[in-house]
Amino acid sequence: xxxxxxxxxxxxxxxxxxxxxxxxxxxxxxxxxxxxxxxxxxxxxxxxxxxxxxxxxxxxxxxxxxxxxxxxxxxxxxxxxxxxxxxxxxxxxxxxxxxxxxxxxxxxxxxxxxxxxxxxxxxxxxxxxxxxxxxxxxxxxxxxxxxxxxxxx
Amino acid sequence: xxxxxxxxxxxxxxxxxxxxxxxxxxxxxxxxxxxxxxxxxxxxxxxxxxxxxxxxxxxxxxxxxxxxxxxxxxxxxxxxxxxxxxxxxxxxxxxxxxxxxxxxxxxxxxxxxxxxxxxxxxxxxxxxxxxxxxxxxxxxxxxxxxxxxxxxxxxxxxxxxxxxxxxxxxxxxxxxxxxxxxxxxxxxxxxxxxxxxxxxxxxxxxxxxxxxxxxxxxxxxxxxxxxxxxxxxxxxxxxxxxxxxxxxxxxxxxxxxxxxxxxxxxxxxxxxxxxxxx
Numbered sequence: 448x449x450x451x452x453x454x455x456x457x458x459x460x461x462x463x464x465x466x467x468x469x470x471x472x473x474x475x476x477x478x479x480x481x482x483x484x485x486x487x488x489x490x491x492x493x494x495x496x497x498x499x500x501x502x503x504x505x506x507x508x509x510x511x512x513x514x515x516x517x518x519x520x521x522x523x524x525x526x527x528x529x530x531x532x533x534x535x536x537x538x539x540x541x542x543x544x545x546x547x548x549x550x551x552x553x554x555x556x557x558x559x560x561x562x563x564x565x566x567x568x569x570x571x572x573x574x575x576x577x578x579x580x581x582x583x584x585x586x587x588x589x590x591x592x593x594x595x596x597x598x599x600x
Numbered sequence: 601x602x603x604x605x606x607x608x609x610x611x612x613x614x615x616x617x618x619x620x621x622x623x624x625x626x627x628x629x630x631x632x633x634x635x636x637x638x639x640x641x642x643x644x645x646x647x648x649x650x651x652x653x654x655x656x657x658x659x660x661x662x663x664x665x666x667x668x669x670x671x672x673x674x675x676x677x678x679x680x681x682x683x684x685x686x687x688x689x690x691x692x693x694x695x696x697x698x699x700x701x702x703x704x705x706x707x708x709x710x711x712x713x714x715x716x717x718x719x720x721x722x723x724x725x726x727x728x729x730x731x732x733x734x735x736x737x738x739x740x741x742x743x744x745x746x747x748x749x750x751x752x753x754x755x756x757x758x759x760x761x762x763x764x765x766x767x768x769x770x771x772x773x774x775x776x777x778x779x780x781x782x783x784x785x786x787x788x789x790x791x792x793x794x795x796x797x798x799x800x801x802x803x804x805x806x807x808x809x810x811x812x813x814x815x816x817x818x819x820x821x822x823x824x825x826x827x828x829x830x831x832x833x834x835x836x837x838x839x840x841x842x843x844x845x846x847x848x849x850x851x852x853x854x855x856x857x858x859x860x861x862x863x864x865x866x867x868x869x870x871x872x873x874x875x876x877x878x
Contacts, residue, residue, distance in 0.1 A: 456750055467637065468637060468660045472652060480671060493667060494834035512608045513796055514684050514686055514796065518796070546797030547634065547794075547796065547797050565668050566668060568797075569634065569636055570633055571632075571784040574626070575625075576632065577621075577625055577626045577628055577631075578617065578618055578621045578630060579631045579792075580615060581611075581613055581615060583613075589805050
């Protein structure tokens with residue numbers, strides 16, 4: 448079983464929604480991102496997590512990645528009560544996400560499954576798109592490459 | 601990959617693109633999110649039937665996959681990093697570079713931030729770390745790292761460096777050797793954009809050209825007939841067309857555009873060397 452997340456781009460309720468290949472959002476907007484869990488090994492059949500006592504409790508963690516640890520955002524997704532294959536991720540305006548791959552982690556009892564969806568998120572910046580912005584220059588190195596456990600490939 | 605702790609940085613403080621932009625008005629858009637399948641269609645593949653005679657079609661997911669392939673191809677062709685990534689490498693000690701204080705060119709670029717410039721031994725002992733105050737970041741866009749230790753002239757009396765273990769022996773090589781293959785260790789982030797998920801518009805255009813060329817090339821093969829004729833009860837109808845060469849002109853145009861953009865982007869983010877006899 449290889450789980451995968453299909454982006455839902457037009458959500459009304461479990462009987463009325465549209466799937467797409469990625470979420471497109473604008474930075475700073477309040478958003479709720481929906482997705483459906485499917486099994487790639489069963490031709491995209493939807494997968495309902497947490498069915499049966501052996502699969503409970505079920506939880507989903509969605510990670511919006513960055514090279515900078517301080518910009519990585521992990522949000523617990525909420526399972527839809529009416530369709531267990533659909534999950535939602537609330538995004539507050541203060542949470543700055545970066546476009547690209549999105550990482551998912553499903554935990555059912557003690558079983559953990561991880562997967563990444565390529566280019567699942569597209570983030571537009573409506574404020575000033577004249578340049579890509581600037582990075583801070585604190586002019587200080589306090590980084591030891593041999594003790595930083597966070598670095599790896 | 602696990603992300604890194606970035607509670608440190610040394611950057612030039614300007615945008616990666618437009619290079620060295622300190623502030624922009626926002627009146628002209630120059631950066632945008634990664635190319636989307638919808639943009640690939642609207643910018644490059646309008647009017648092209650994305651279907652094959654056997655029923656296969658290019659779905660939106662297929663287009664997304666082609667963009668992902670094109671992004672990786674672009675990284676290799678342009679010799680740049682599309683998304684900002686942390687790198688570590690060792691560069692040689694060269695006497696002629698050292699005469700200009702320190703002049704190093706990183707393997708990857710353009711450089712967004714530098715996190716370490718140090719002499720590190722083969723057993724990973726940090727021998728001497730160049731103080732960040734000495735590192736000149738102005739040429740990071742062309743992957744160049746300079747060290748200009750002239751701060752004292754402007755009133756700074758000393759800068760804290762670190763010499764550890766057998767460091768002094770390492771430092772003496774500058775007196776006798778012309779070249780040491782792995783001497784300076786640098787850690788830096790390279791990428792085309794300071795904001796993750798954004799790329800210069802021209803890079804998206806370049807990536808789109810690569811993807812569109814591949815897609816058109818595949819689709820063209822399904823146009824197998826140059827001419828067809830049909831006869832029934834003495835009535836004949838015939839038609840002829842370019843066959844598999846249907847998109848040759850478009851592919852040629854896109855190839856030229858791709859190559860032009862490649863030259864321009866490389867000119868922005870890398871160094872040019874002119875050799876000649878004088």
